[in-house]
Amino acid sequence: SDAAPATPVPPLKTLPDAQTVTSVRHWTDRLFSFRCTRPQSLRFRSGEFVMIGLLDDRGKPLLRAYSIASPNWDEELEFYSIKVPDGPLTSRLQHIAPGDQIILRPKPVGTLVHDALLPGKRVWFLATGTGIAPFASLMRDPETYEKYEQVVMMHTCRTVDELAYGRELIESLREDPLIGEMVEGKLFYYPTTTREDFHHQGRITDNLTSGKVFADLGIAPMDRDHDRAMVCGSLAFNHDVKAVLEGFGLREGANSEPREYVVEKAFVGEGI
Ligand code: FAD
Numbered sequence: 001s002d003a004a005p006a007t008p009v010p011p012l013k014t015l016p017d018a019q020t021v022t023s024v025r026h027w028t029d030r031l032f033s034f035r036c037t038r039p040q041s042l043r044f045r046s047g048e049f050v051m052i053g054l055l056d057d058r059g060k061p062l063l064r065a066y067s068i069a070s071p072n073w074d075e076e077l078e079f080y081s082i083k084v085p086d087g088p089l090t091s092r093l094q095h096i097a098p099g100d101q102i103i104l105r106p107k108p109v110g111t112l113v114h115d116a117l118l119p120g121k122r123v124w125f126l127a128t129g130t131g132i133a134p135f136a137s138l139m140r141d142p143e144t145y146e147k148y149e150q151v152v153m154m155h156t157c158r159t160v161d162e163l164a165y166g167r168e169l170i171e172s173l174r175e176d177p178l179i180g181e182m183v184e185g186k187l188f189y190y191p192t193t194t195r196e197d198f199h200h201q202g203r204i205t206d207n208l209t210s211g212k213v214f215a216d217l218g219i220a221p222m223d224r225d226h227d228r229a230m231v232c233g234s235l236a237f238n239h240d241v242k243a244v245l246e247g248f249g250l251r252e253g254a255n256s257e258p259r260e261y262v263v264e265k266a267f268v269g270e271g272i
Pocket residue numbers: 049064065066067068080081082084086087088089090091129130133134264265266267268269270271272
């Protein structure tokens with residue numbers, strides 16, 4: 001016949017490991033969170049991080065480490081992000097909208113996992129800034145409340161508006177028909193600011209060493225027999241908190257050797 005051979009349709013150019021953004025929320029001019037589809041095969045332990053990103057101008061993946069902020073039972077994934085004005089990734093990532101695609105490498109890793117801690121009575125989640133992200137996952141994981149009688153979330157930021165993501169998350173937990181009952185009387189939230197007036201102020205390190213947080217919450221001071229801790233903040237914060245925890249007798253653990261506390265970087269560098 002004289003029919004022209006069918007022109008093959010070029011394959012649609014999709015991102016490697018592409019996931020679709022489902023919602024975005026901007027909390028301040030420096031902070032936003034977003035949700036995306038979850039690869040069906042992705043299993044992770046609450047507290048772990050993955051590499052996510054976008055294609056750069058030359059079509060090469062530009063990836064950064066991000067803690068998964070959603071719990072492992074959630075059918076979607078959630079992330080909580082800084083906006084670095086000149087940051088290679090976040091100067092662009094901050095403009096994503098529902099329907100856009102991001103790259104997500106489905107290889108979760110990290111030290112802020114229950115398996116890295118010896119059994120205990122009380123667990124402390126100690127975070128500054130976006131370091132609350134892994135705890136946003138762990139606080140929504142029923143395993144946290146099965147493993148511990150008390151959970152204390154200390155989150156410190158410079159200003160009140162930077163605490164909003166964490167505050168809303170904890171409010172929604174308390175109102176949740178399922179998890180609400182689980183966290184009732186168990187989850188202690190202790191947010192503080194350091195550069196703006198707020199009902200509780202001061203650095204996490206200072207509020208632990210002075211004993212103010214124990215007094216304010218009406219709970220016993222930390223000790224090695226009962227207390228476990230997970231730390232996520234800047235390098236300087238992590239360094240200083242480690243010294244405080246060691247002062248209470250806690251020792252750093254790892255997946256391969258569980259002990260009383262574990263640490264993860266919230267980011268590398270001096271911060272913005
Ligand atoms: P980069 O070139 O990566 O960073 C530029 C500079 O910005 C850094 O040197 C640092 O000074 C500052 N900076 C970067 N990230 C932050 C931050 N989160 N808070 C304050 N200052 C920062 N970032 C998140 O926003 N959310 C997360 O859940 C998260 N999880 C991480 C987990 C791990 C294990 C690590 C190592 C980093 C994590 N980060 C997280 C940081 C993230 O990987 C990127 O650094 C960040 O997205 C900025 O990327 P960028 O390319 O725009 O700038």
